[in-house]
Amino acid sequence: MGTGRFDWDEIHRKVQAVGVAIDSGYAPGPEESRRILQRRAAQLAQKVEKEGDAEVIEVVEFLLAHEHYGIGSHYIREVYPLRDYTPLPGVPSFVLGLINVRGRILSVVDLKKFFDLPAKGISDLNKVIIIGNETMEFGILADAILGVRTIAVSAIGPPLPTLTGIREEFVQGVTGERLVILHAARILTDGKIIVHHDI
Amino acid sequence: MKWFVDLATRTKLFFSFGLMIVLMLVLIIAAYIGLSAIHQSQERLFRDDFLPSIELLKLRSSQNRAHAQLLEMMMTPDRGRQQALERDIAARTREVDEGLKLVAASLQGHPRELRQFDELVAALTEYRRVREQQISLIYDEKSSEAESLDAAVQDKLYNRVRTIAVDLGTTAIAQATERVVAANARAERLSRIFIGISILVFVFGVVVALYLSRIIAQPLREITTAAQRIASGDLEVATRSKDRQDEVGDLAQAFATMVRYLQEMAVISRKIAQGDLTATVRPVSDRDVLGNAFADMTGYLREMATVSKQIAEGDLTVPVKPASDNDILRNAFANMVTIRRRITQEISDGINVLASSASEILASTTQIAAGMSETAASVTQTTATVEQIKQTALLSSKKSRGVSENAQKSALVAEQGKSTVSETIDGITRIKELMETVAESVVMLSEQTQAIGEIITVVTDLAQQSNLLAVNAAIEASKAGEHGKGFAVVAQEIKSLADQSKQATEQVRKILGDIQKATGKSVLAAEQVSKAVEGGVKQASESGESIRKLAESISGAAQAAEQIAVSSQQQLAGMEQVAIAMENIKQATHQNVLGTKQAEQAAHTLNELGQKLKEMVSRSKV
Numbered sequence: 001m002g003t004g005r006f007d008w009d010e011i012h013r014k015v016q017a018v019g020v021a022i023d024s025g026y027a028p029g030p031e032e033s034r035r036i037l038q039r040r041a042a043q044l045a046q047k048v049e050k051e052g053d054a055e056v057i058e059v060v061e062f063l064l065a066h067e068h069y070g071i072g073s074h075y076i077r078e079v080y081p082l083r084d085y086t087p088l089p090g091v092p093s094f095v096l097g098l099i100n101v102r103g104r105i106l107s108v109v110d111l112k113k114f115f116d117l118p119a120k121g122i123s124d125l126n127k128v129i130i131i132g133n134e135t136m137e138f139g140i141l142a143d144a145i146l147g148v149r150t151i152a153v154s155a156i157g158p159p160l161p162t163l164t165g166i167r168e169e170f171v172q173g174v175t176g177e178r179l180v181i182l183h184a185a186r187i188l189t190d191g192k193i194i195v196h197h198d199i
Numbered sequence: 200m201k202w203f204v205d206l207a208t209r210t211k212l213f214f215s216f217g218l219m220i221v222l223m224l225v226l227i228i229a230a231y232i233g234l235s236a237i238h239q240s241q242e243r244l245f246r247d248d249f250l251p252s253i254e255l256l257k258l259r260s261s262q263n264r265a266h267a268q269l270l271e272m273m274m275t276p277d278r279g280r281q282q283a284l285e286r287d288i289a290a291r292t293r294e295v296d297e298g299l300k301l302v303a304a305s306l307q308g309h310p311r312e313l314r315q316f317d318e319l320v321a322a323l324t325e326y327r328r329v330r331e332q333q334i335s336l337i338y339d340e341k342s343s344e345a346e347s348l349d350a351a352v353q354d355k356l357y358n359r360v361r362t363i364a365v366d367l368g369t370t371a372i373a374q375a376t377e378r379v380v381a382a383n384a385r386a387e388r389l390s391r392i393f394i395g396i397s398i399l400v401f402v403f404g405v406v407v408a409l410y411l412s413r414i415i416a417q418p419l420r421e422i423t424t425a426a427q428r429i430a431s432g433d434l435e436v437a438t439r440s441k442d443r444q445d446e447v448g449d450l451a452q453a454f455a456t457m458v459r460y461l462q463e464m465a466v467i468s469r470k471i472a473q474g475d476l477t478a479t480v481r482p483v484s485d486r487d488v489l490g491n492a493f494a495d496m497t498g499y500l501r502e503m504a505t506v507s508k509q510i511a512e513g514d515l516t517v518p519v520k521p522a523s524d525n526d527i528l529r530n531a532f533a534n535m536v537t538i539r540r541r542i543t544q545e546i547s548d549g550i551n552v553l554a555s556s557a558s559e560i561l562a563s564t565t566q567i568a569a570g571m572s573e574t575a576a577s578v579t580q581t582t583a584t585v586e587q588i589k590q591t592a593l594l595s596s597k598k599s600r601g602v603s604e605n606a607q608k609s610a611l612v613a614e615q616g617k618s619t620v621s622e623t624i625d626g627i628t629r630i631k632e633l634m635e636t637v638a639e640s641v642v643m644l645s646e647q648t649q650a651i652g653e654i655i656t657v658v659t660d661l662a663q664q665s666n667l668l669a670v671n672a673a674i675e676a677s678k679a680g681e682h683g684k685g686f687a688v689v690a691q692e693i694k695s696l697a698d699q700s701k702q703a704t705e706q707v708r709k710i711l712g713d714i715q716k717a718t719g720k721s722v723l724a725a726e727q728v729s730k731a732v733e734g735g736v737k738q739a740s741e742s743g744e745s746i747r748k749l750a751e752s753i754s755g756a757a758q759a760a761e762q763i764a765v766s767s768q769q770q771l772a773g774m775e776q777v778a779i780a781m782e783n784i785k786q787a788t789h790q791n792v793l794g795t796k797q798a799e800q801a802a803h804t805l806n807e808l809g810q811k812l813k814e815m816v817s818r819s820k821v
Contacts, residue, residue, distance in 0.1 A: 079667055148687075
């Protein structure tokens with residue numbers, strides 16, 4: 001067709017090579033292997049220097065409307081994907097509904113309503129963090145779970161003075177990395193969370 | 200009896216019925232006399248026998264009463280009563296006297312009875328005398344004397360009176376019985392006489408009626424029968440009783456005259472029916488309707504015969520005037536005359552036309568003869584022209600044959616071109632099919648890419664779950680405190696693996712997107728190639744069509760040239776036939792000239808015939 005001849009032999013060769021590669025499974029070459037190993041080594045090397053006898057807490061870090069929040073893992077029973085929930089009529093708007101976690105019926109609280117954060121749609125990607133103490137147990141809605149972190153108590157600064165009302169009450173402090181540490185014990189004992197309405 | 204037969208019928212009837220009436224009168228008078236005799240005898244019976252006996256009874260009764268009253272007077276001391284009784288006795292005595300008078304009158308002519316009557320009267324008178332003595336004694340208050348007187352005398356007298364009265368009564372009744380018997384016998388005699396006379400009168404009446412019937416009714420019946428036969432058309436009848444002098448004889452004679460008249464009329468009718476109109480009919484009088492009608496009829500028929508004769512001689516001017524619409528014969532004649540007149544007129548007109556036509560034919564025939572010789576000259580010229588045309592046709596036949604051969608060669612070449620184009624189209628079509636196979640393979644690849652995408656989604660989901668699992672593991676590890684430290688590391692490691700899996704799947708997704716884009720491009724290119732191939736097929740088909748049309752027109756031209764050659768050949772043959780025909784025409788023209796001459800002669804003859812017919816028609820008067 002065009003001016004240049006189409007090299008059918010070249011094409012055949014390339015296709016054959018791809019076929020061979022797929023059949024034999026992925027095996028990175030020696031250079032590739034070395035690069036991966038170096039990256040992992042660098043990651044592991046960073047962690048060591050902060051180790052000391054300073055008082056630390058472990059928090060589970062999660063996202064609420066693009067803001068990073070953390071909650072002490074001591075109060076966390078587990079994290080759970082939000083699959084099916086049952087909306088409950090006649091309750092305040094911060095109660096999303098009820099979920100069934102392995103036979104336990106728990107209510108789910110949406111903290112974004114307390115913190116006046118913009119509401120996104122609820123999807124399968126949403127997760128529920130189940131917190132509890134001796135008396136209370138309920139779930140907190142999270143947009144995404146980022147992981148478990150260990151934070152030195154000294155690194156937690158006071159909450160921002162702009163925070164007032166409920167936010168001030170519930171927030172324990174903010175780290176330098178703008179991680180808002182929530183006061184899980186207060187949330188669990190707060191009377192506002194308990195719904196006691198006569199309908 | 201001839202004289203009776205000759206009497207007028209009125210006289211006959213008068214005589215017969217007169218006799219009957221006389222006999223009846225006699226019978227009636229006899230009956231009247233008989234009846235009066237019976238009446239008289241009865242009257243006498245009453246007067247002479249029954250009246251005296253009744254009067255005697257009455258007399259006895261009065262006498263008894265008077266006697267009883269006398270006895271009462273004797274018994275009664277009362278003077279008033281005695282006087283009243285005396286007055287009563289006087290009244291009874293008067294009644295007795297009157298009865299005695301009547302009895303005396305009725306006993307006239309009977310001497311024995313009169314003697315007895317006289318004794319009765321004497322006894323009675325004695326009795327009355329003694330009674331007067333007794334009454335006077337009673338008034339004198341001597342009743343016992345009166346009583347003794349009574350016992351001595353008066354009682355005897357009284358009995359005597361009574362005996363005589365009874366005697367007289369008995370006699371009267373016996374006489375009456377006798378008389379009744381006599382009257383009965385007389386009445387019986389009278390009735391016998393009546394019956395005899397009545398039978399006589401009846402027999403006489405029957406005889407007279409039968410005789411009258413024989414001499415009057417029978418001849419009338421004969422004449423009636425004859426009249427019925429005439430009414431049914433039979434005129435051969437004979438009548439008797441013509442020699443009689445009475446009305447029946449007159450009727451028979453008049454009837455015979457009528458029959459004779461009708462027979463004469465029948466003879467005349469038969470003659471007319473046979474066409475003999477010479478018979479003359481003389482009506483007997485002005486009132487002879489039939490005779491007059493016959494005279495009119497013969498006159499009418501004679502007139503019609505005259506008219507027919509005139510028409511037969513050709514005179515159509517004769518006038519025929521019908522008397523009415525029902526005058527069929529005159530109407531028919533008038534119609535015939537009119538129609539004959541019209542036909543003659545039309546024939547005359549036709550002959551005139553015939554004559555003029557004949558002269559025109561004569562003129563035309565002369566002209567045709569002149570034209571014929573001109574035709575002969577033209578025919579000769581035409582023959583020469585036909586010869587020239589023959590030469591031209593020969594030449595065109597040769598030329599057209601050459602053209603036909605050339606055209607057949609061209610058609611062969613066009614056929615080859617057509618098959619080449621067809622092969623080209625096949626090749627291009629195959630290219631198109633291969634291109635379509637390529638496109639299908641590309642599409643299949645794209646679909647498989649989608650399957651890979653789905654697998655990637657599953658892997659992503661797994662990575663997420665692993666991540667969550669790692670978090671939960673870390674939470675559990677922290678709860679375990681110091682013992683969970685190692686587990687926390689493992690959880691961290693799991694989390695990092697999950698993150699890597701997520702990144703890898705992102706990359707794969709990106710690559711799949713690239714592949715999808717490339718596939719789209721390939722499909723587009725394959726489609727364009729396919730379209731280009733379709734255009735090529737279309738153009739090749741068009742070229743094929745053009746070549747086919749060219750081949751068709753060339754073969755058409757070849758056929759046309761062939762046809763031209765054939766028709767030139769036919770033209771040549773035709774021209775030779777034309778030349779032969781022209782020769783024939785020449786000969787025919789010559790014969791025509793001769794025929795025209797003969798026609799001219801015939802027209803002359805026709806003209807003369809027309810003149811002759813004209814003359815003939817003018818002879819009949821219209």
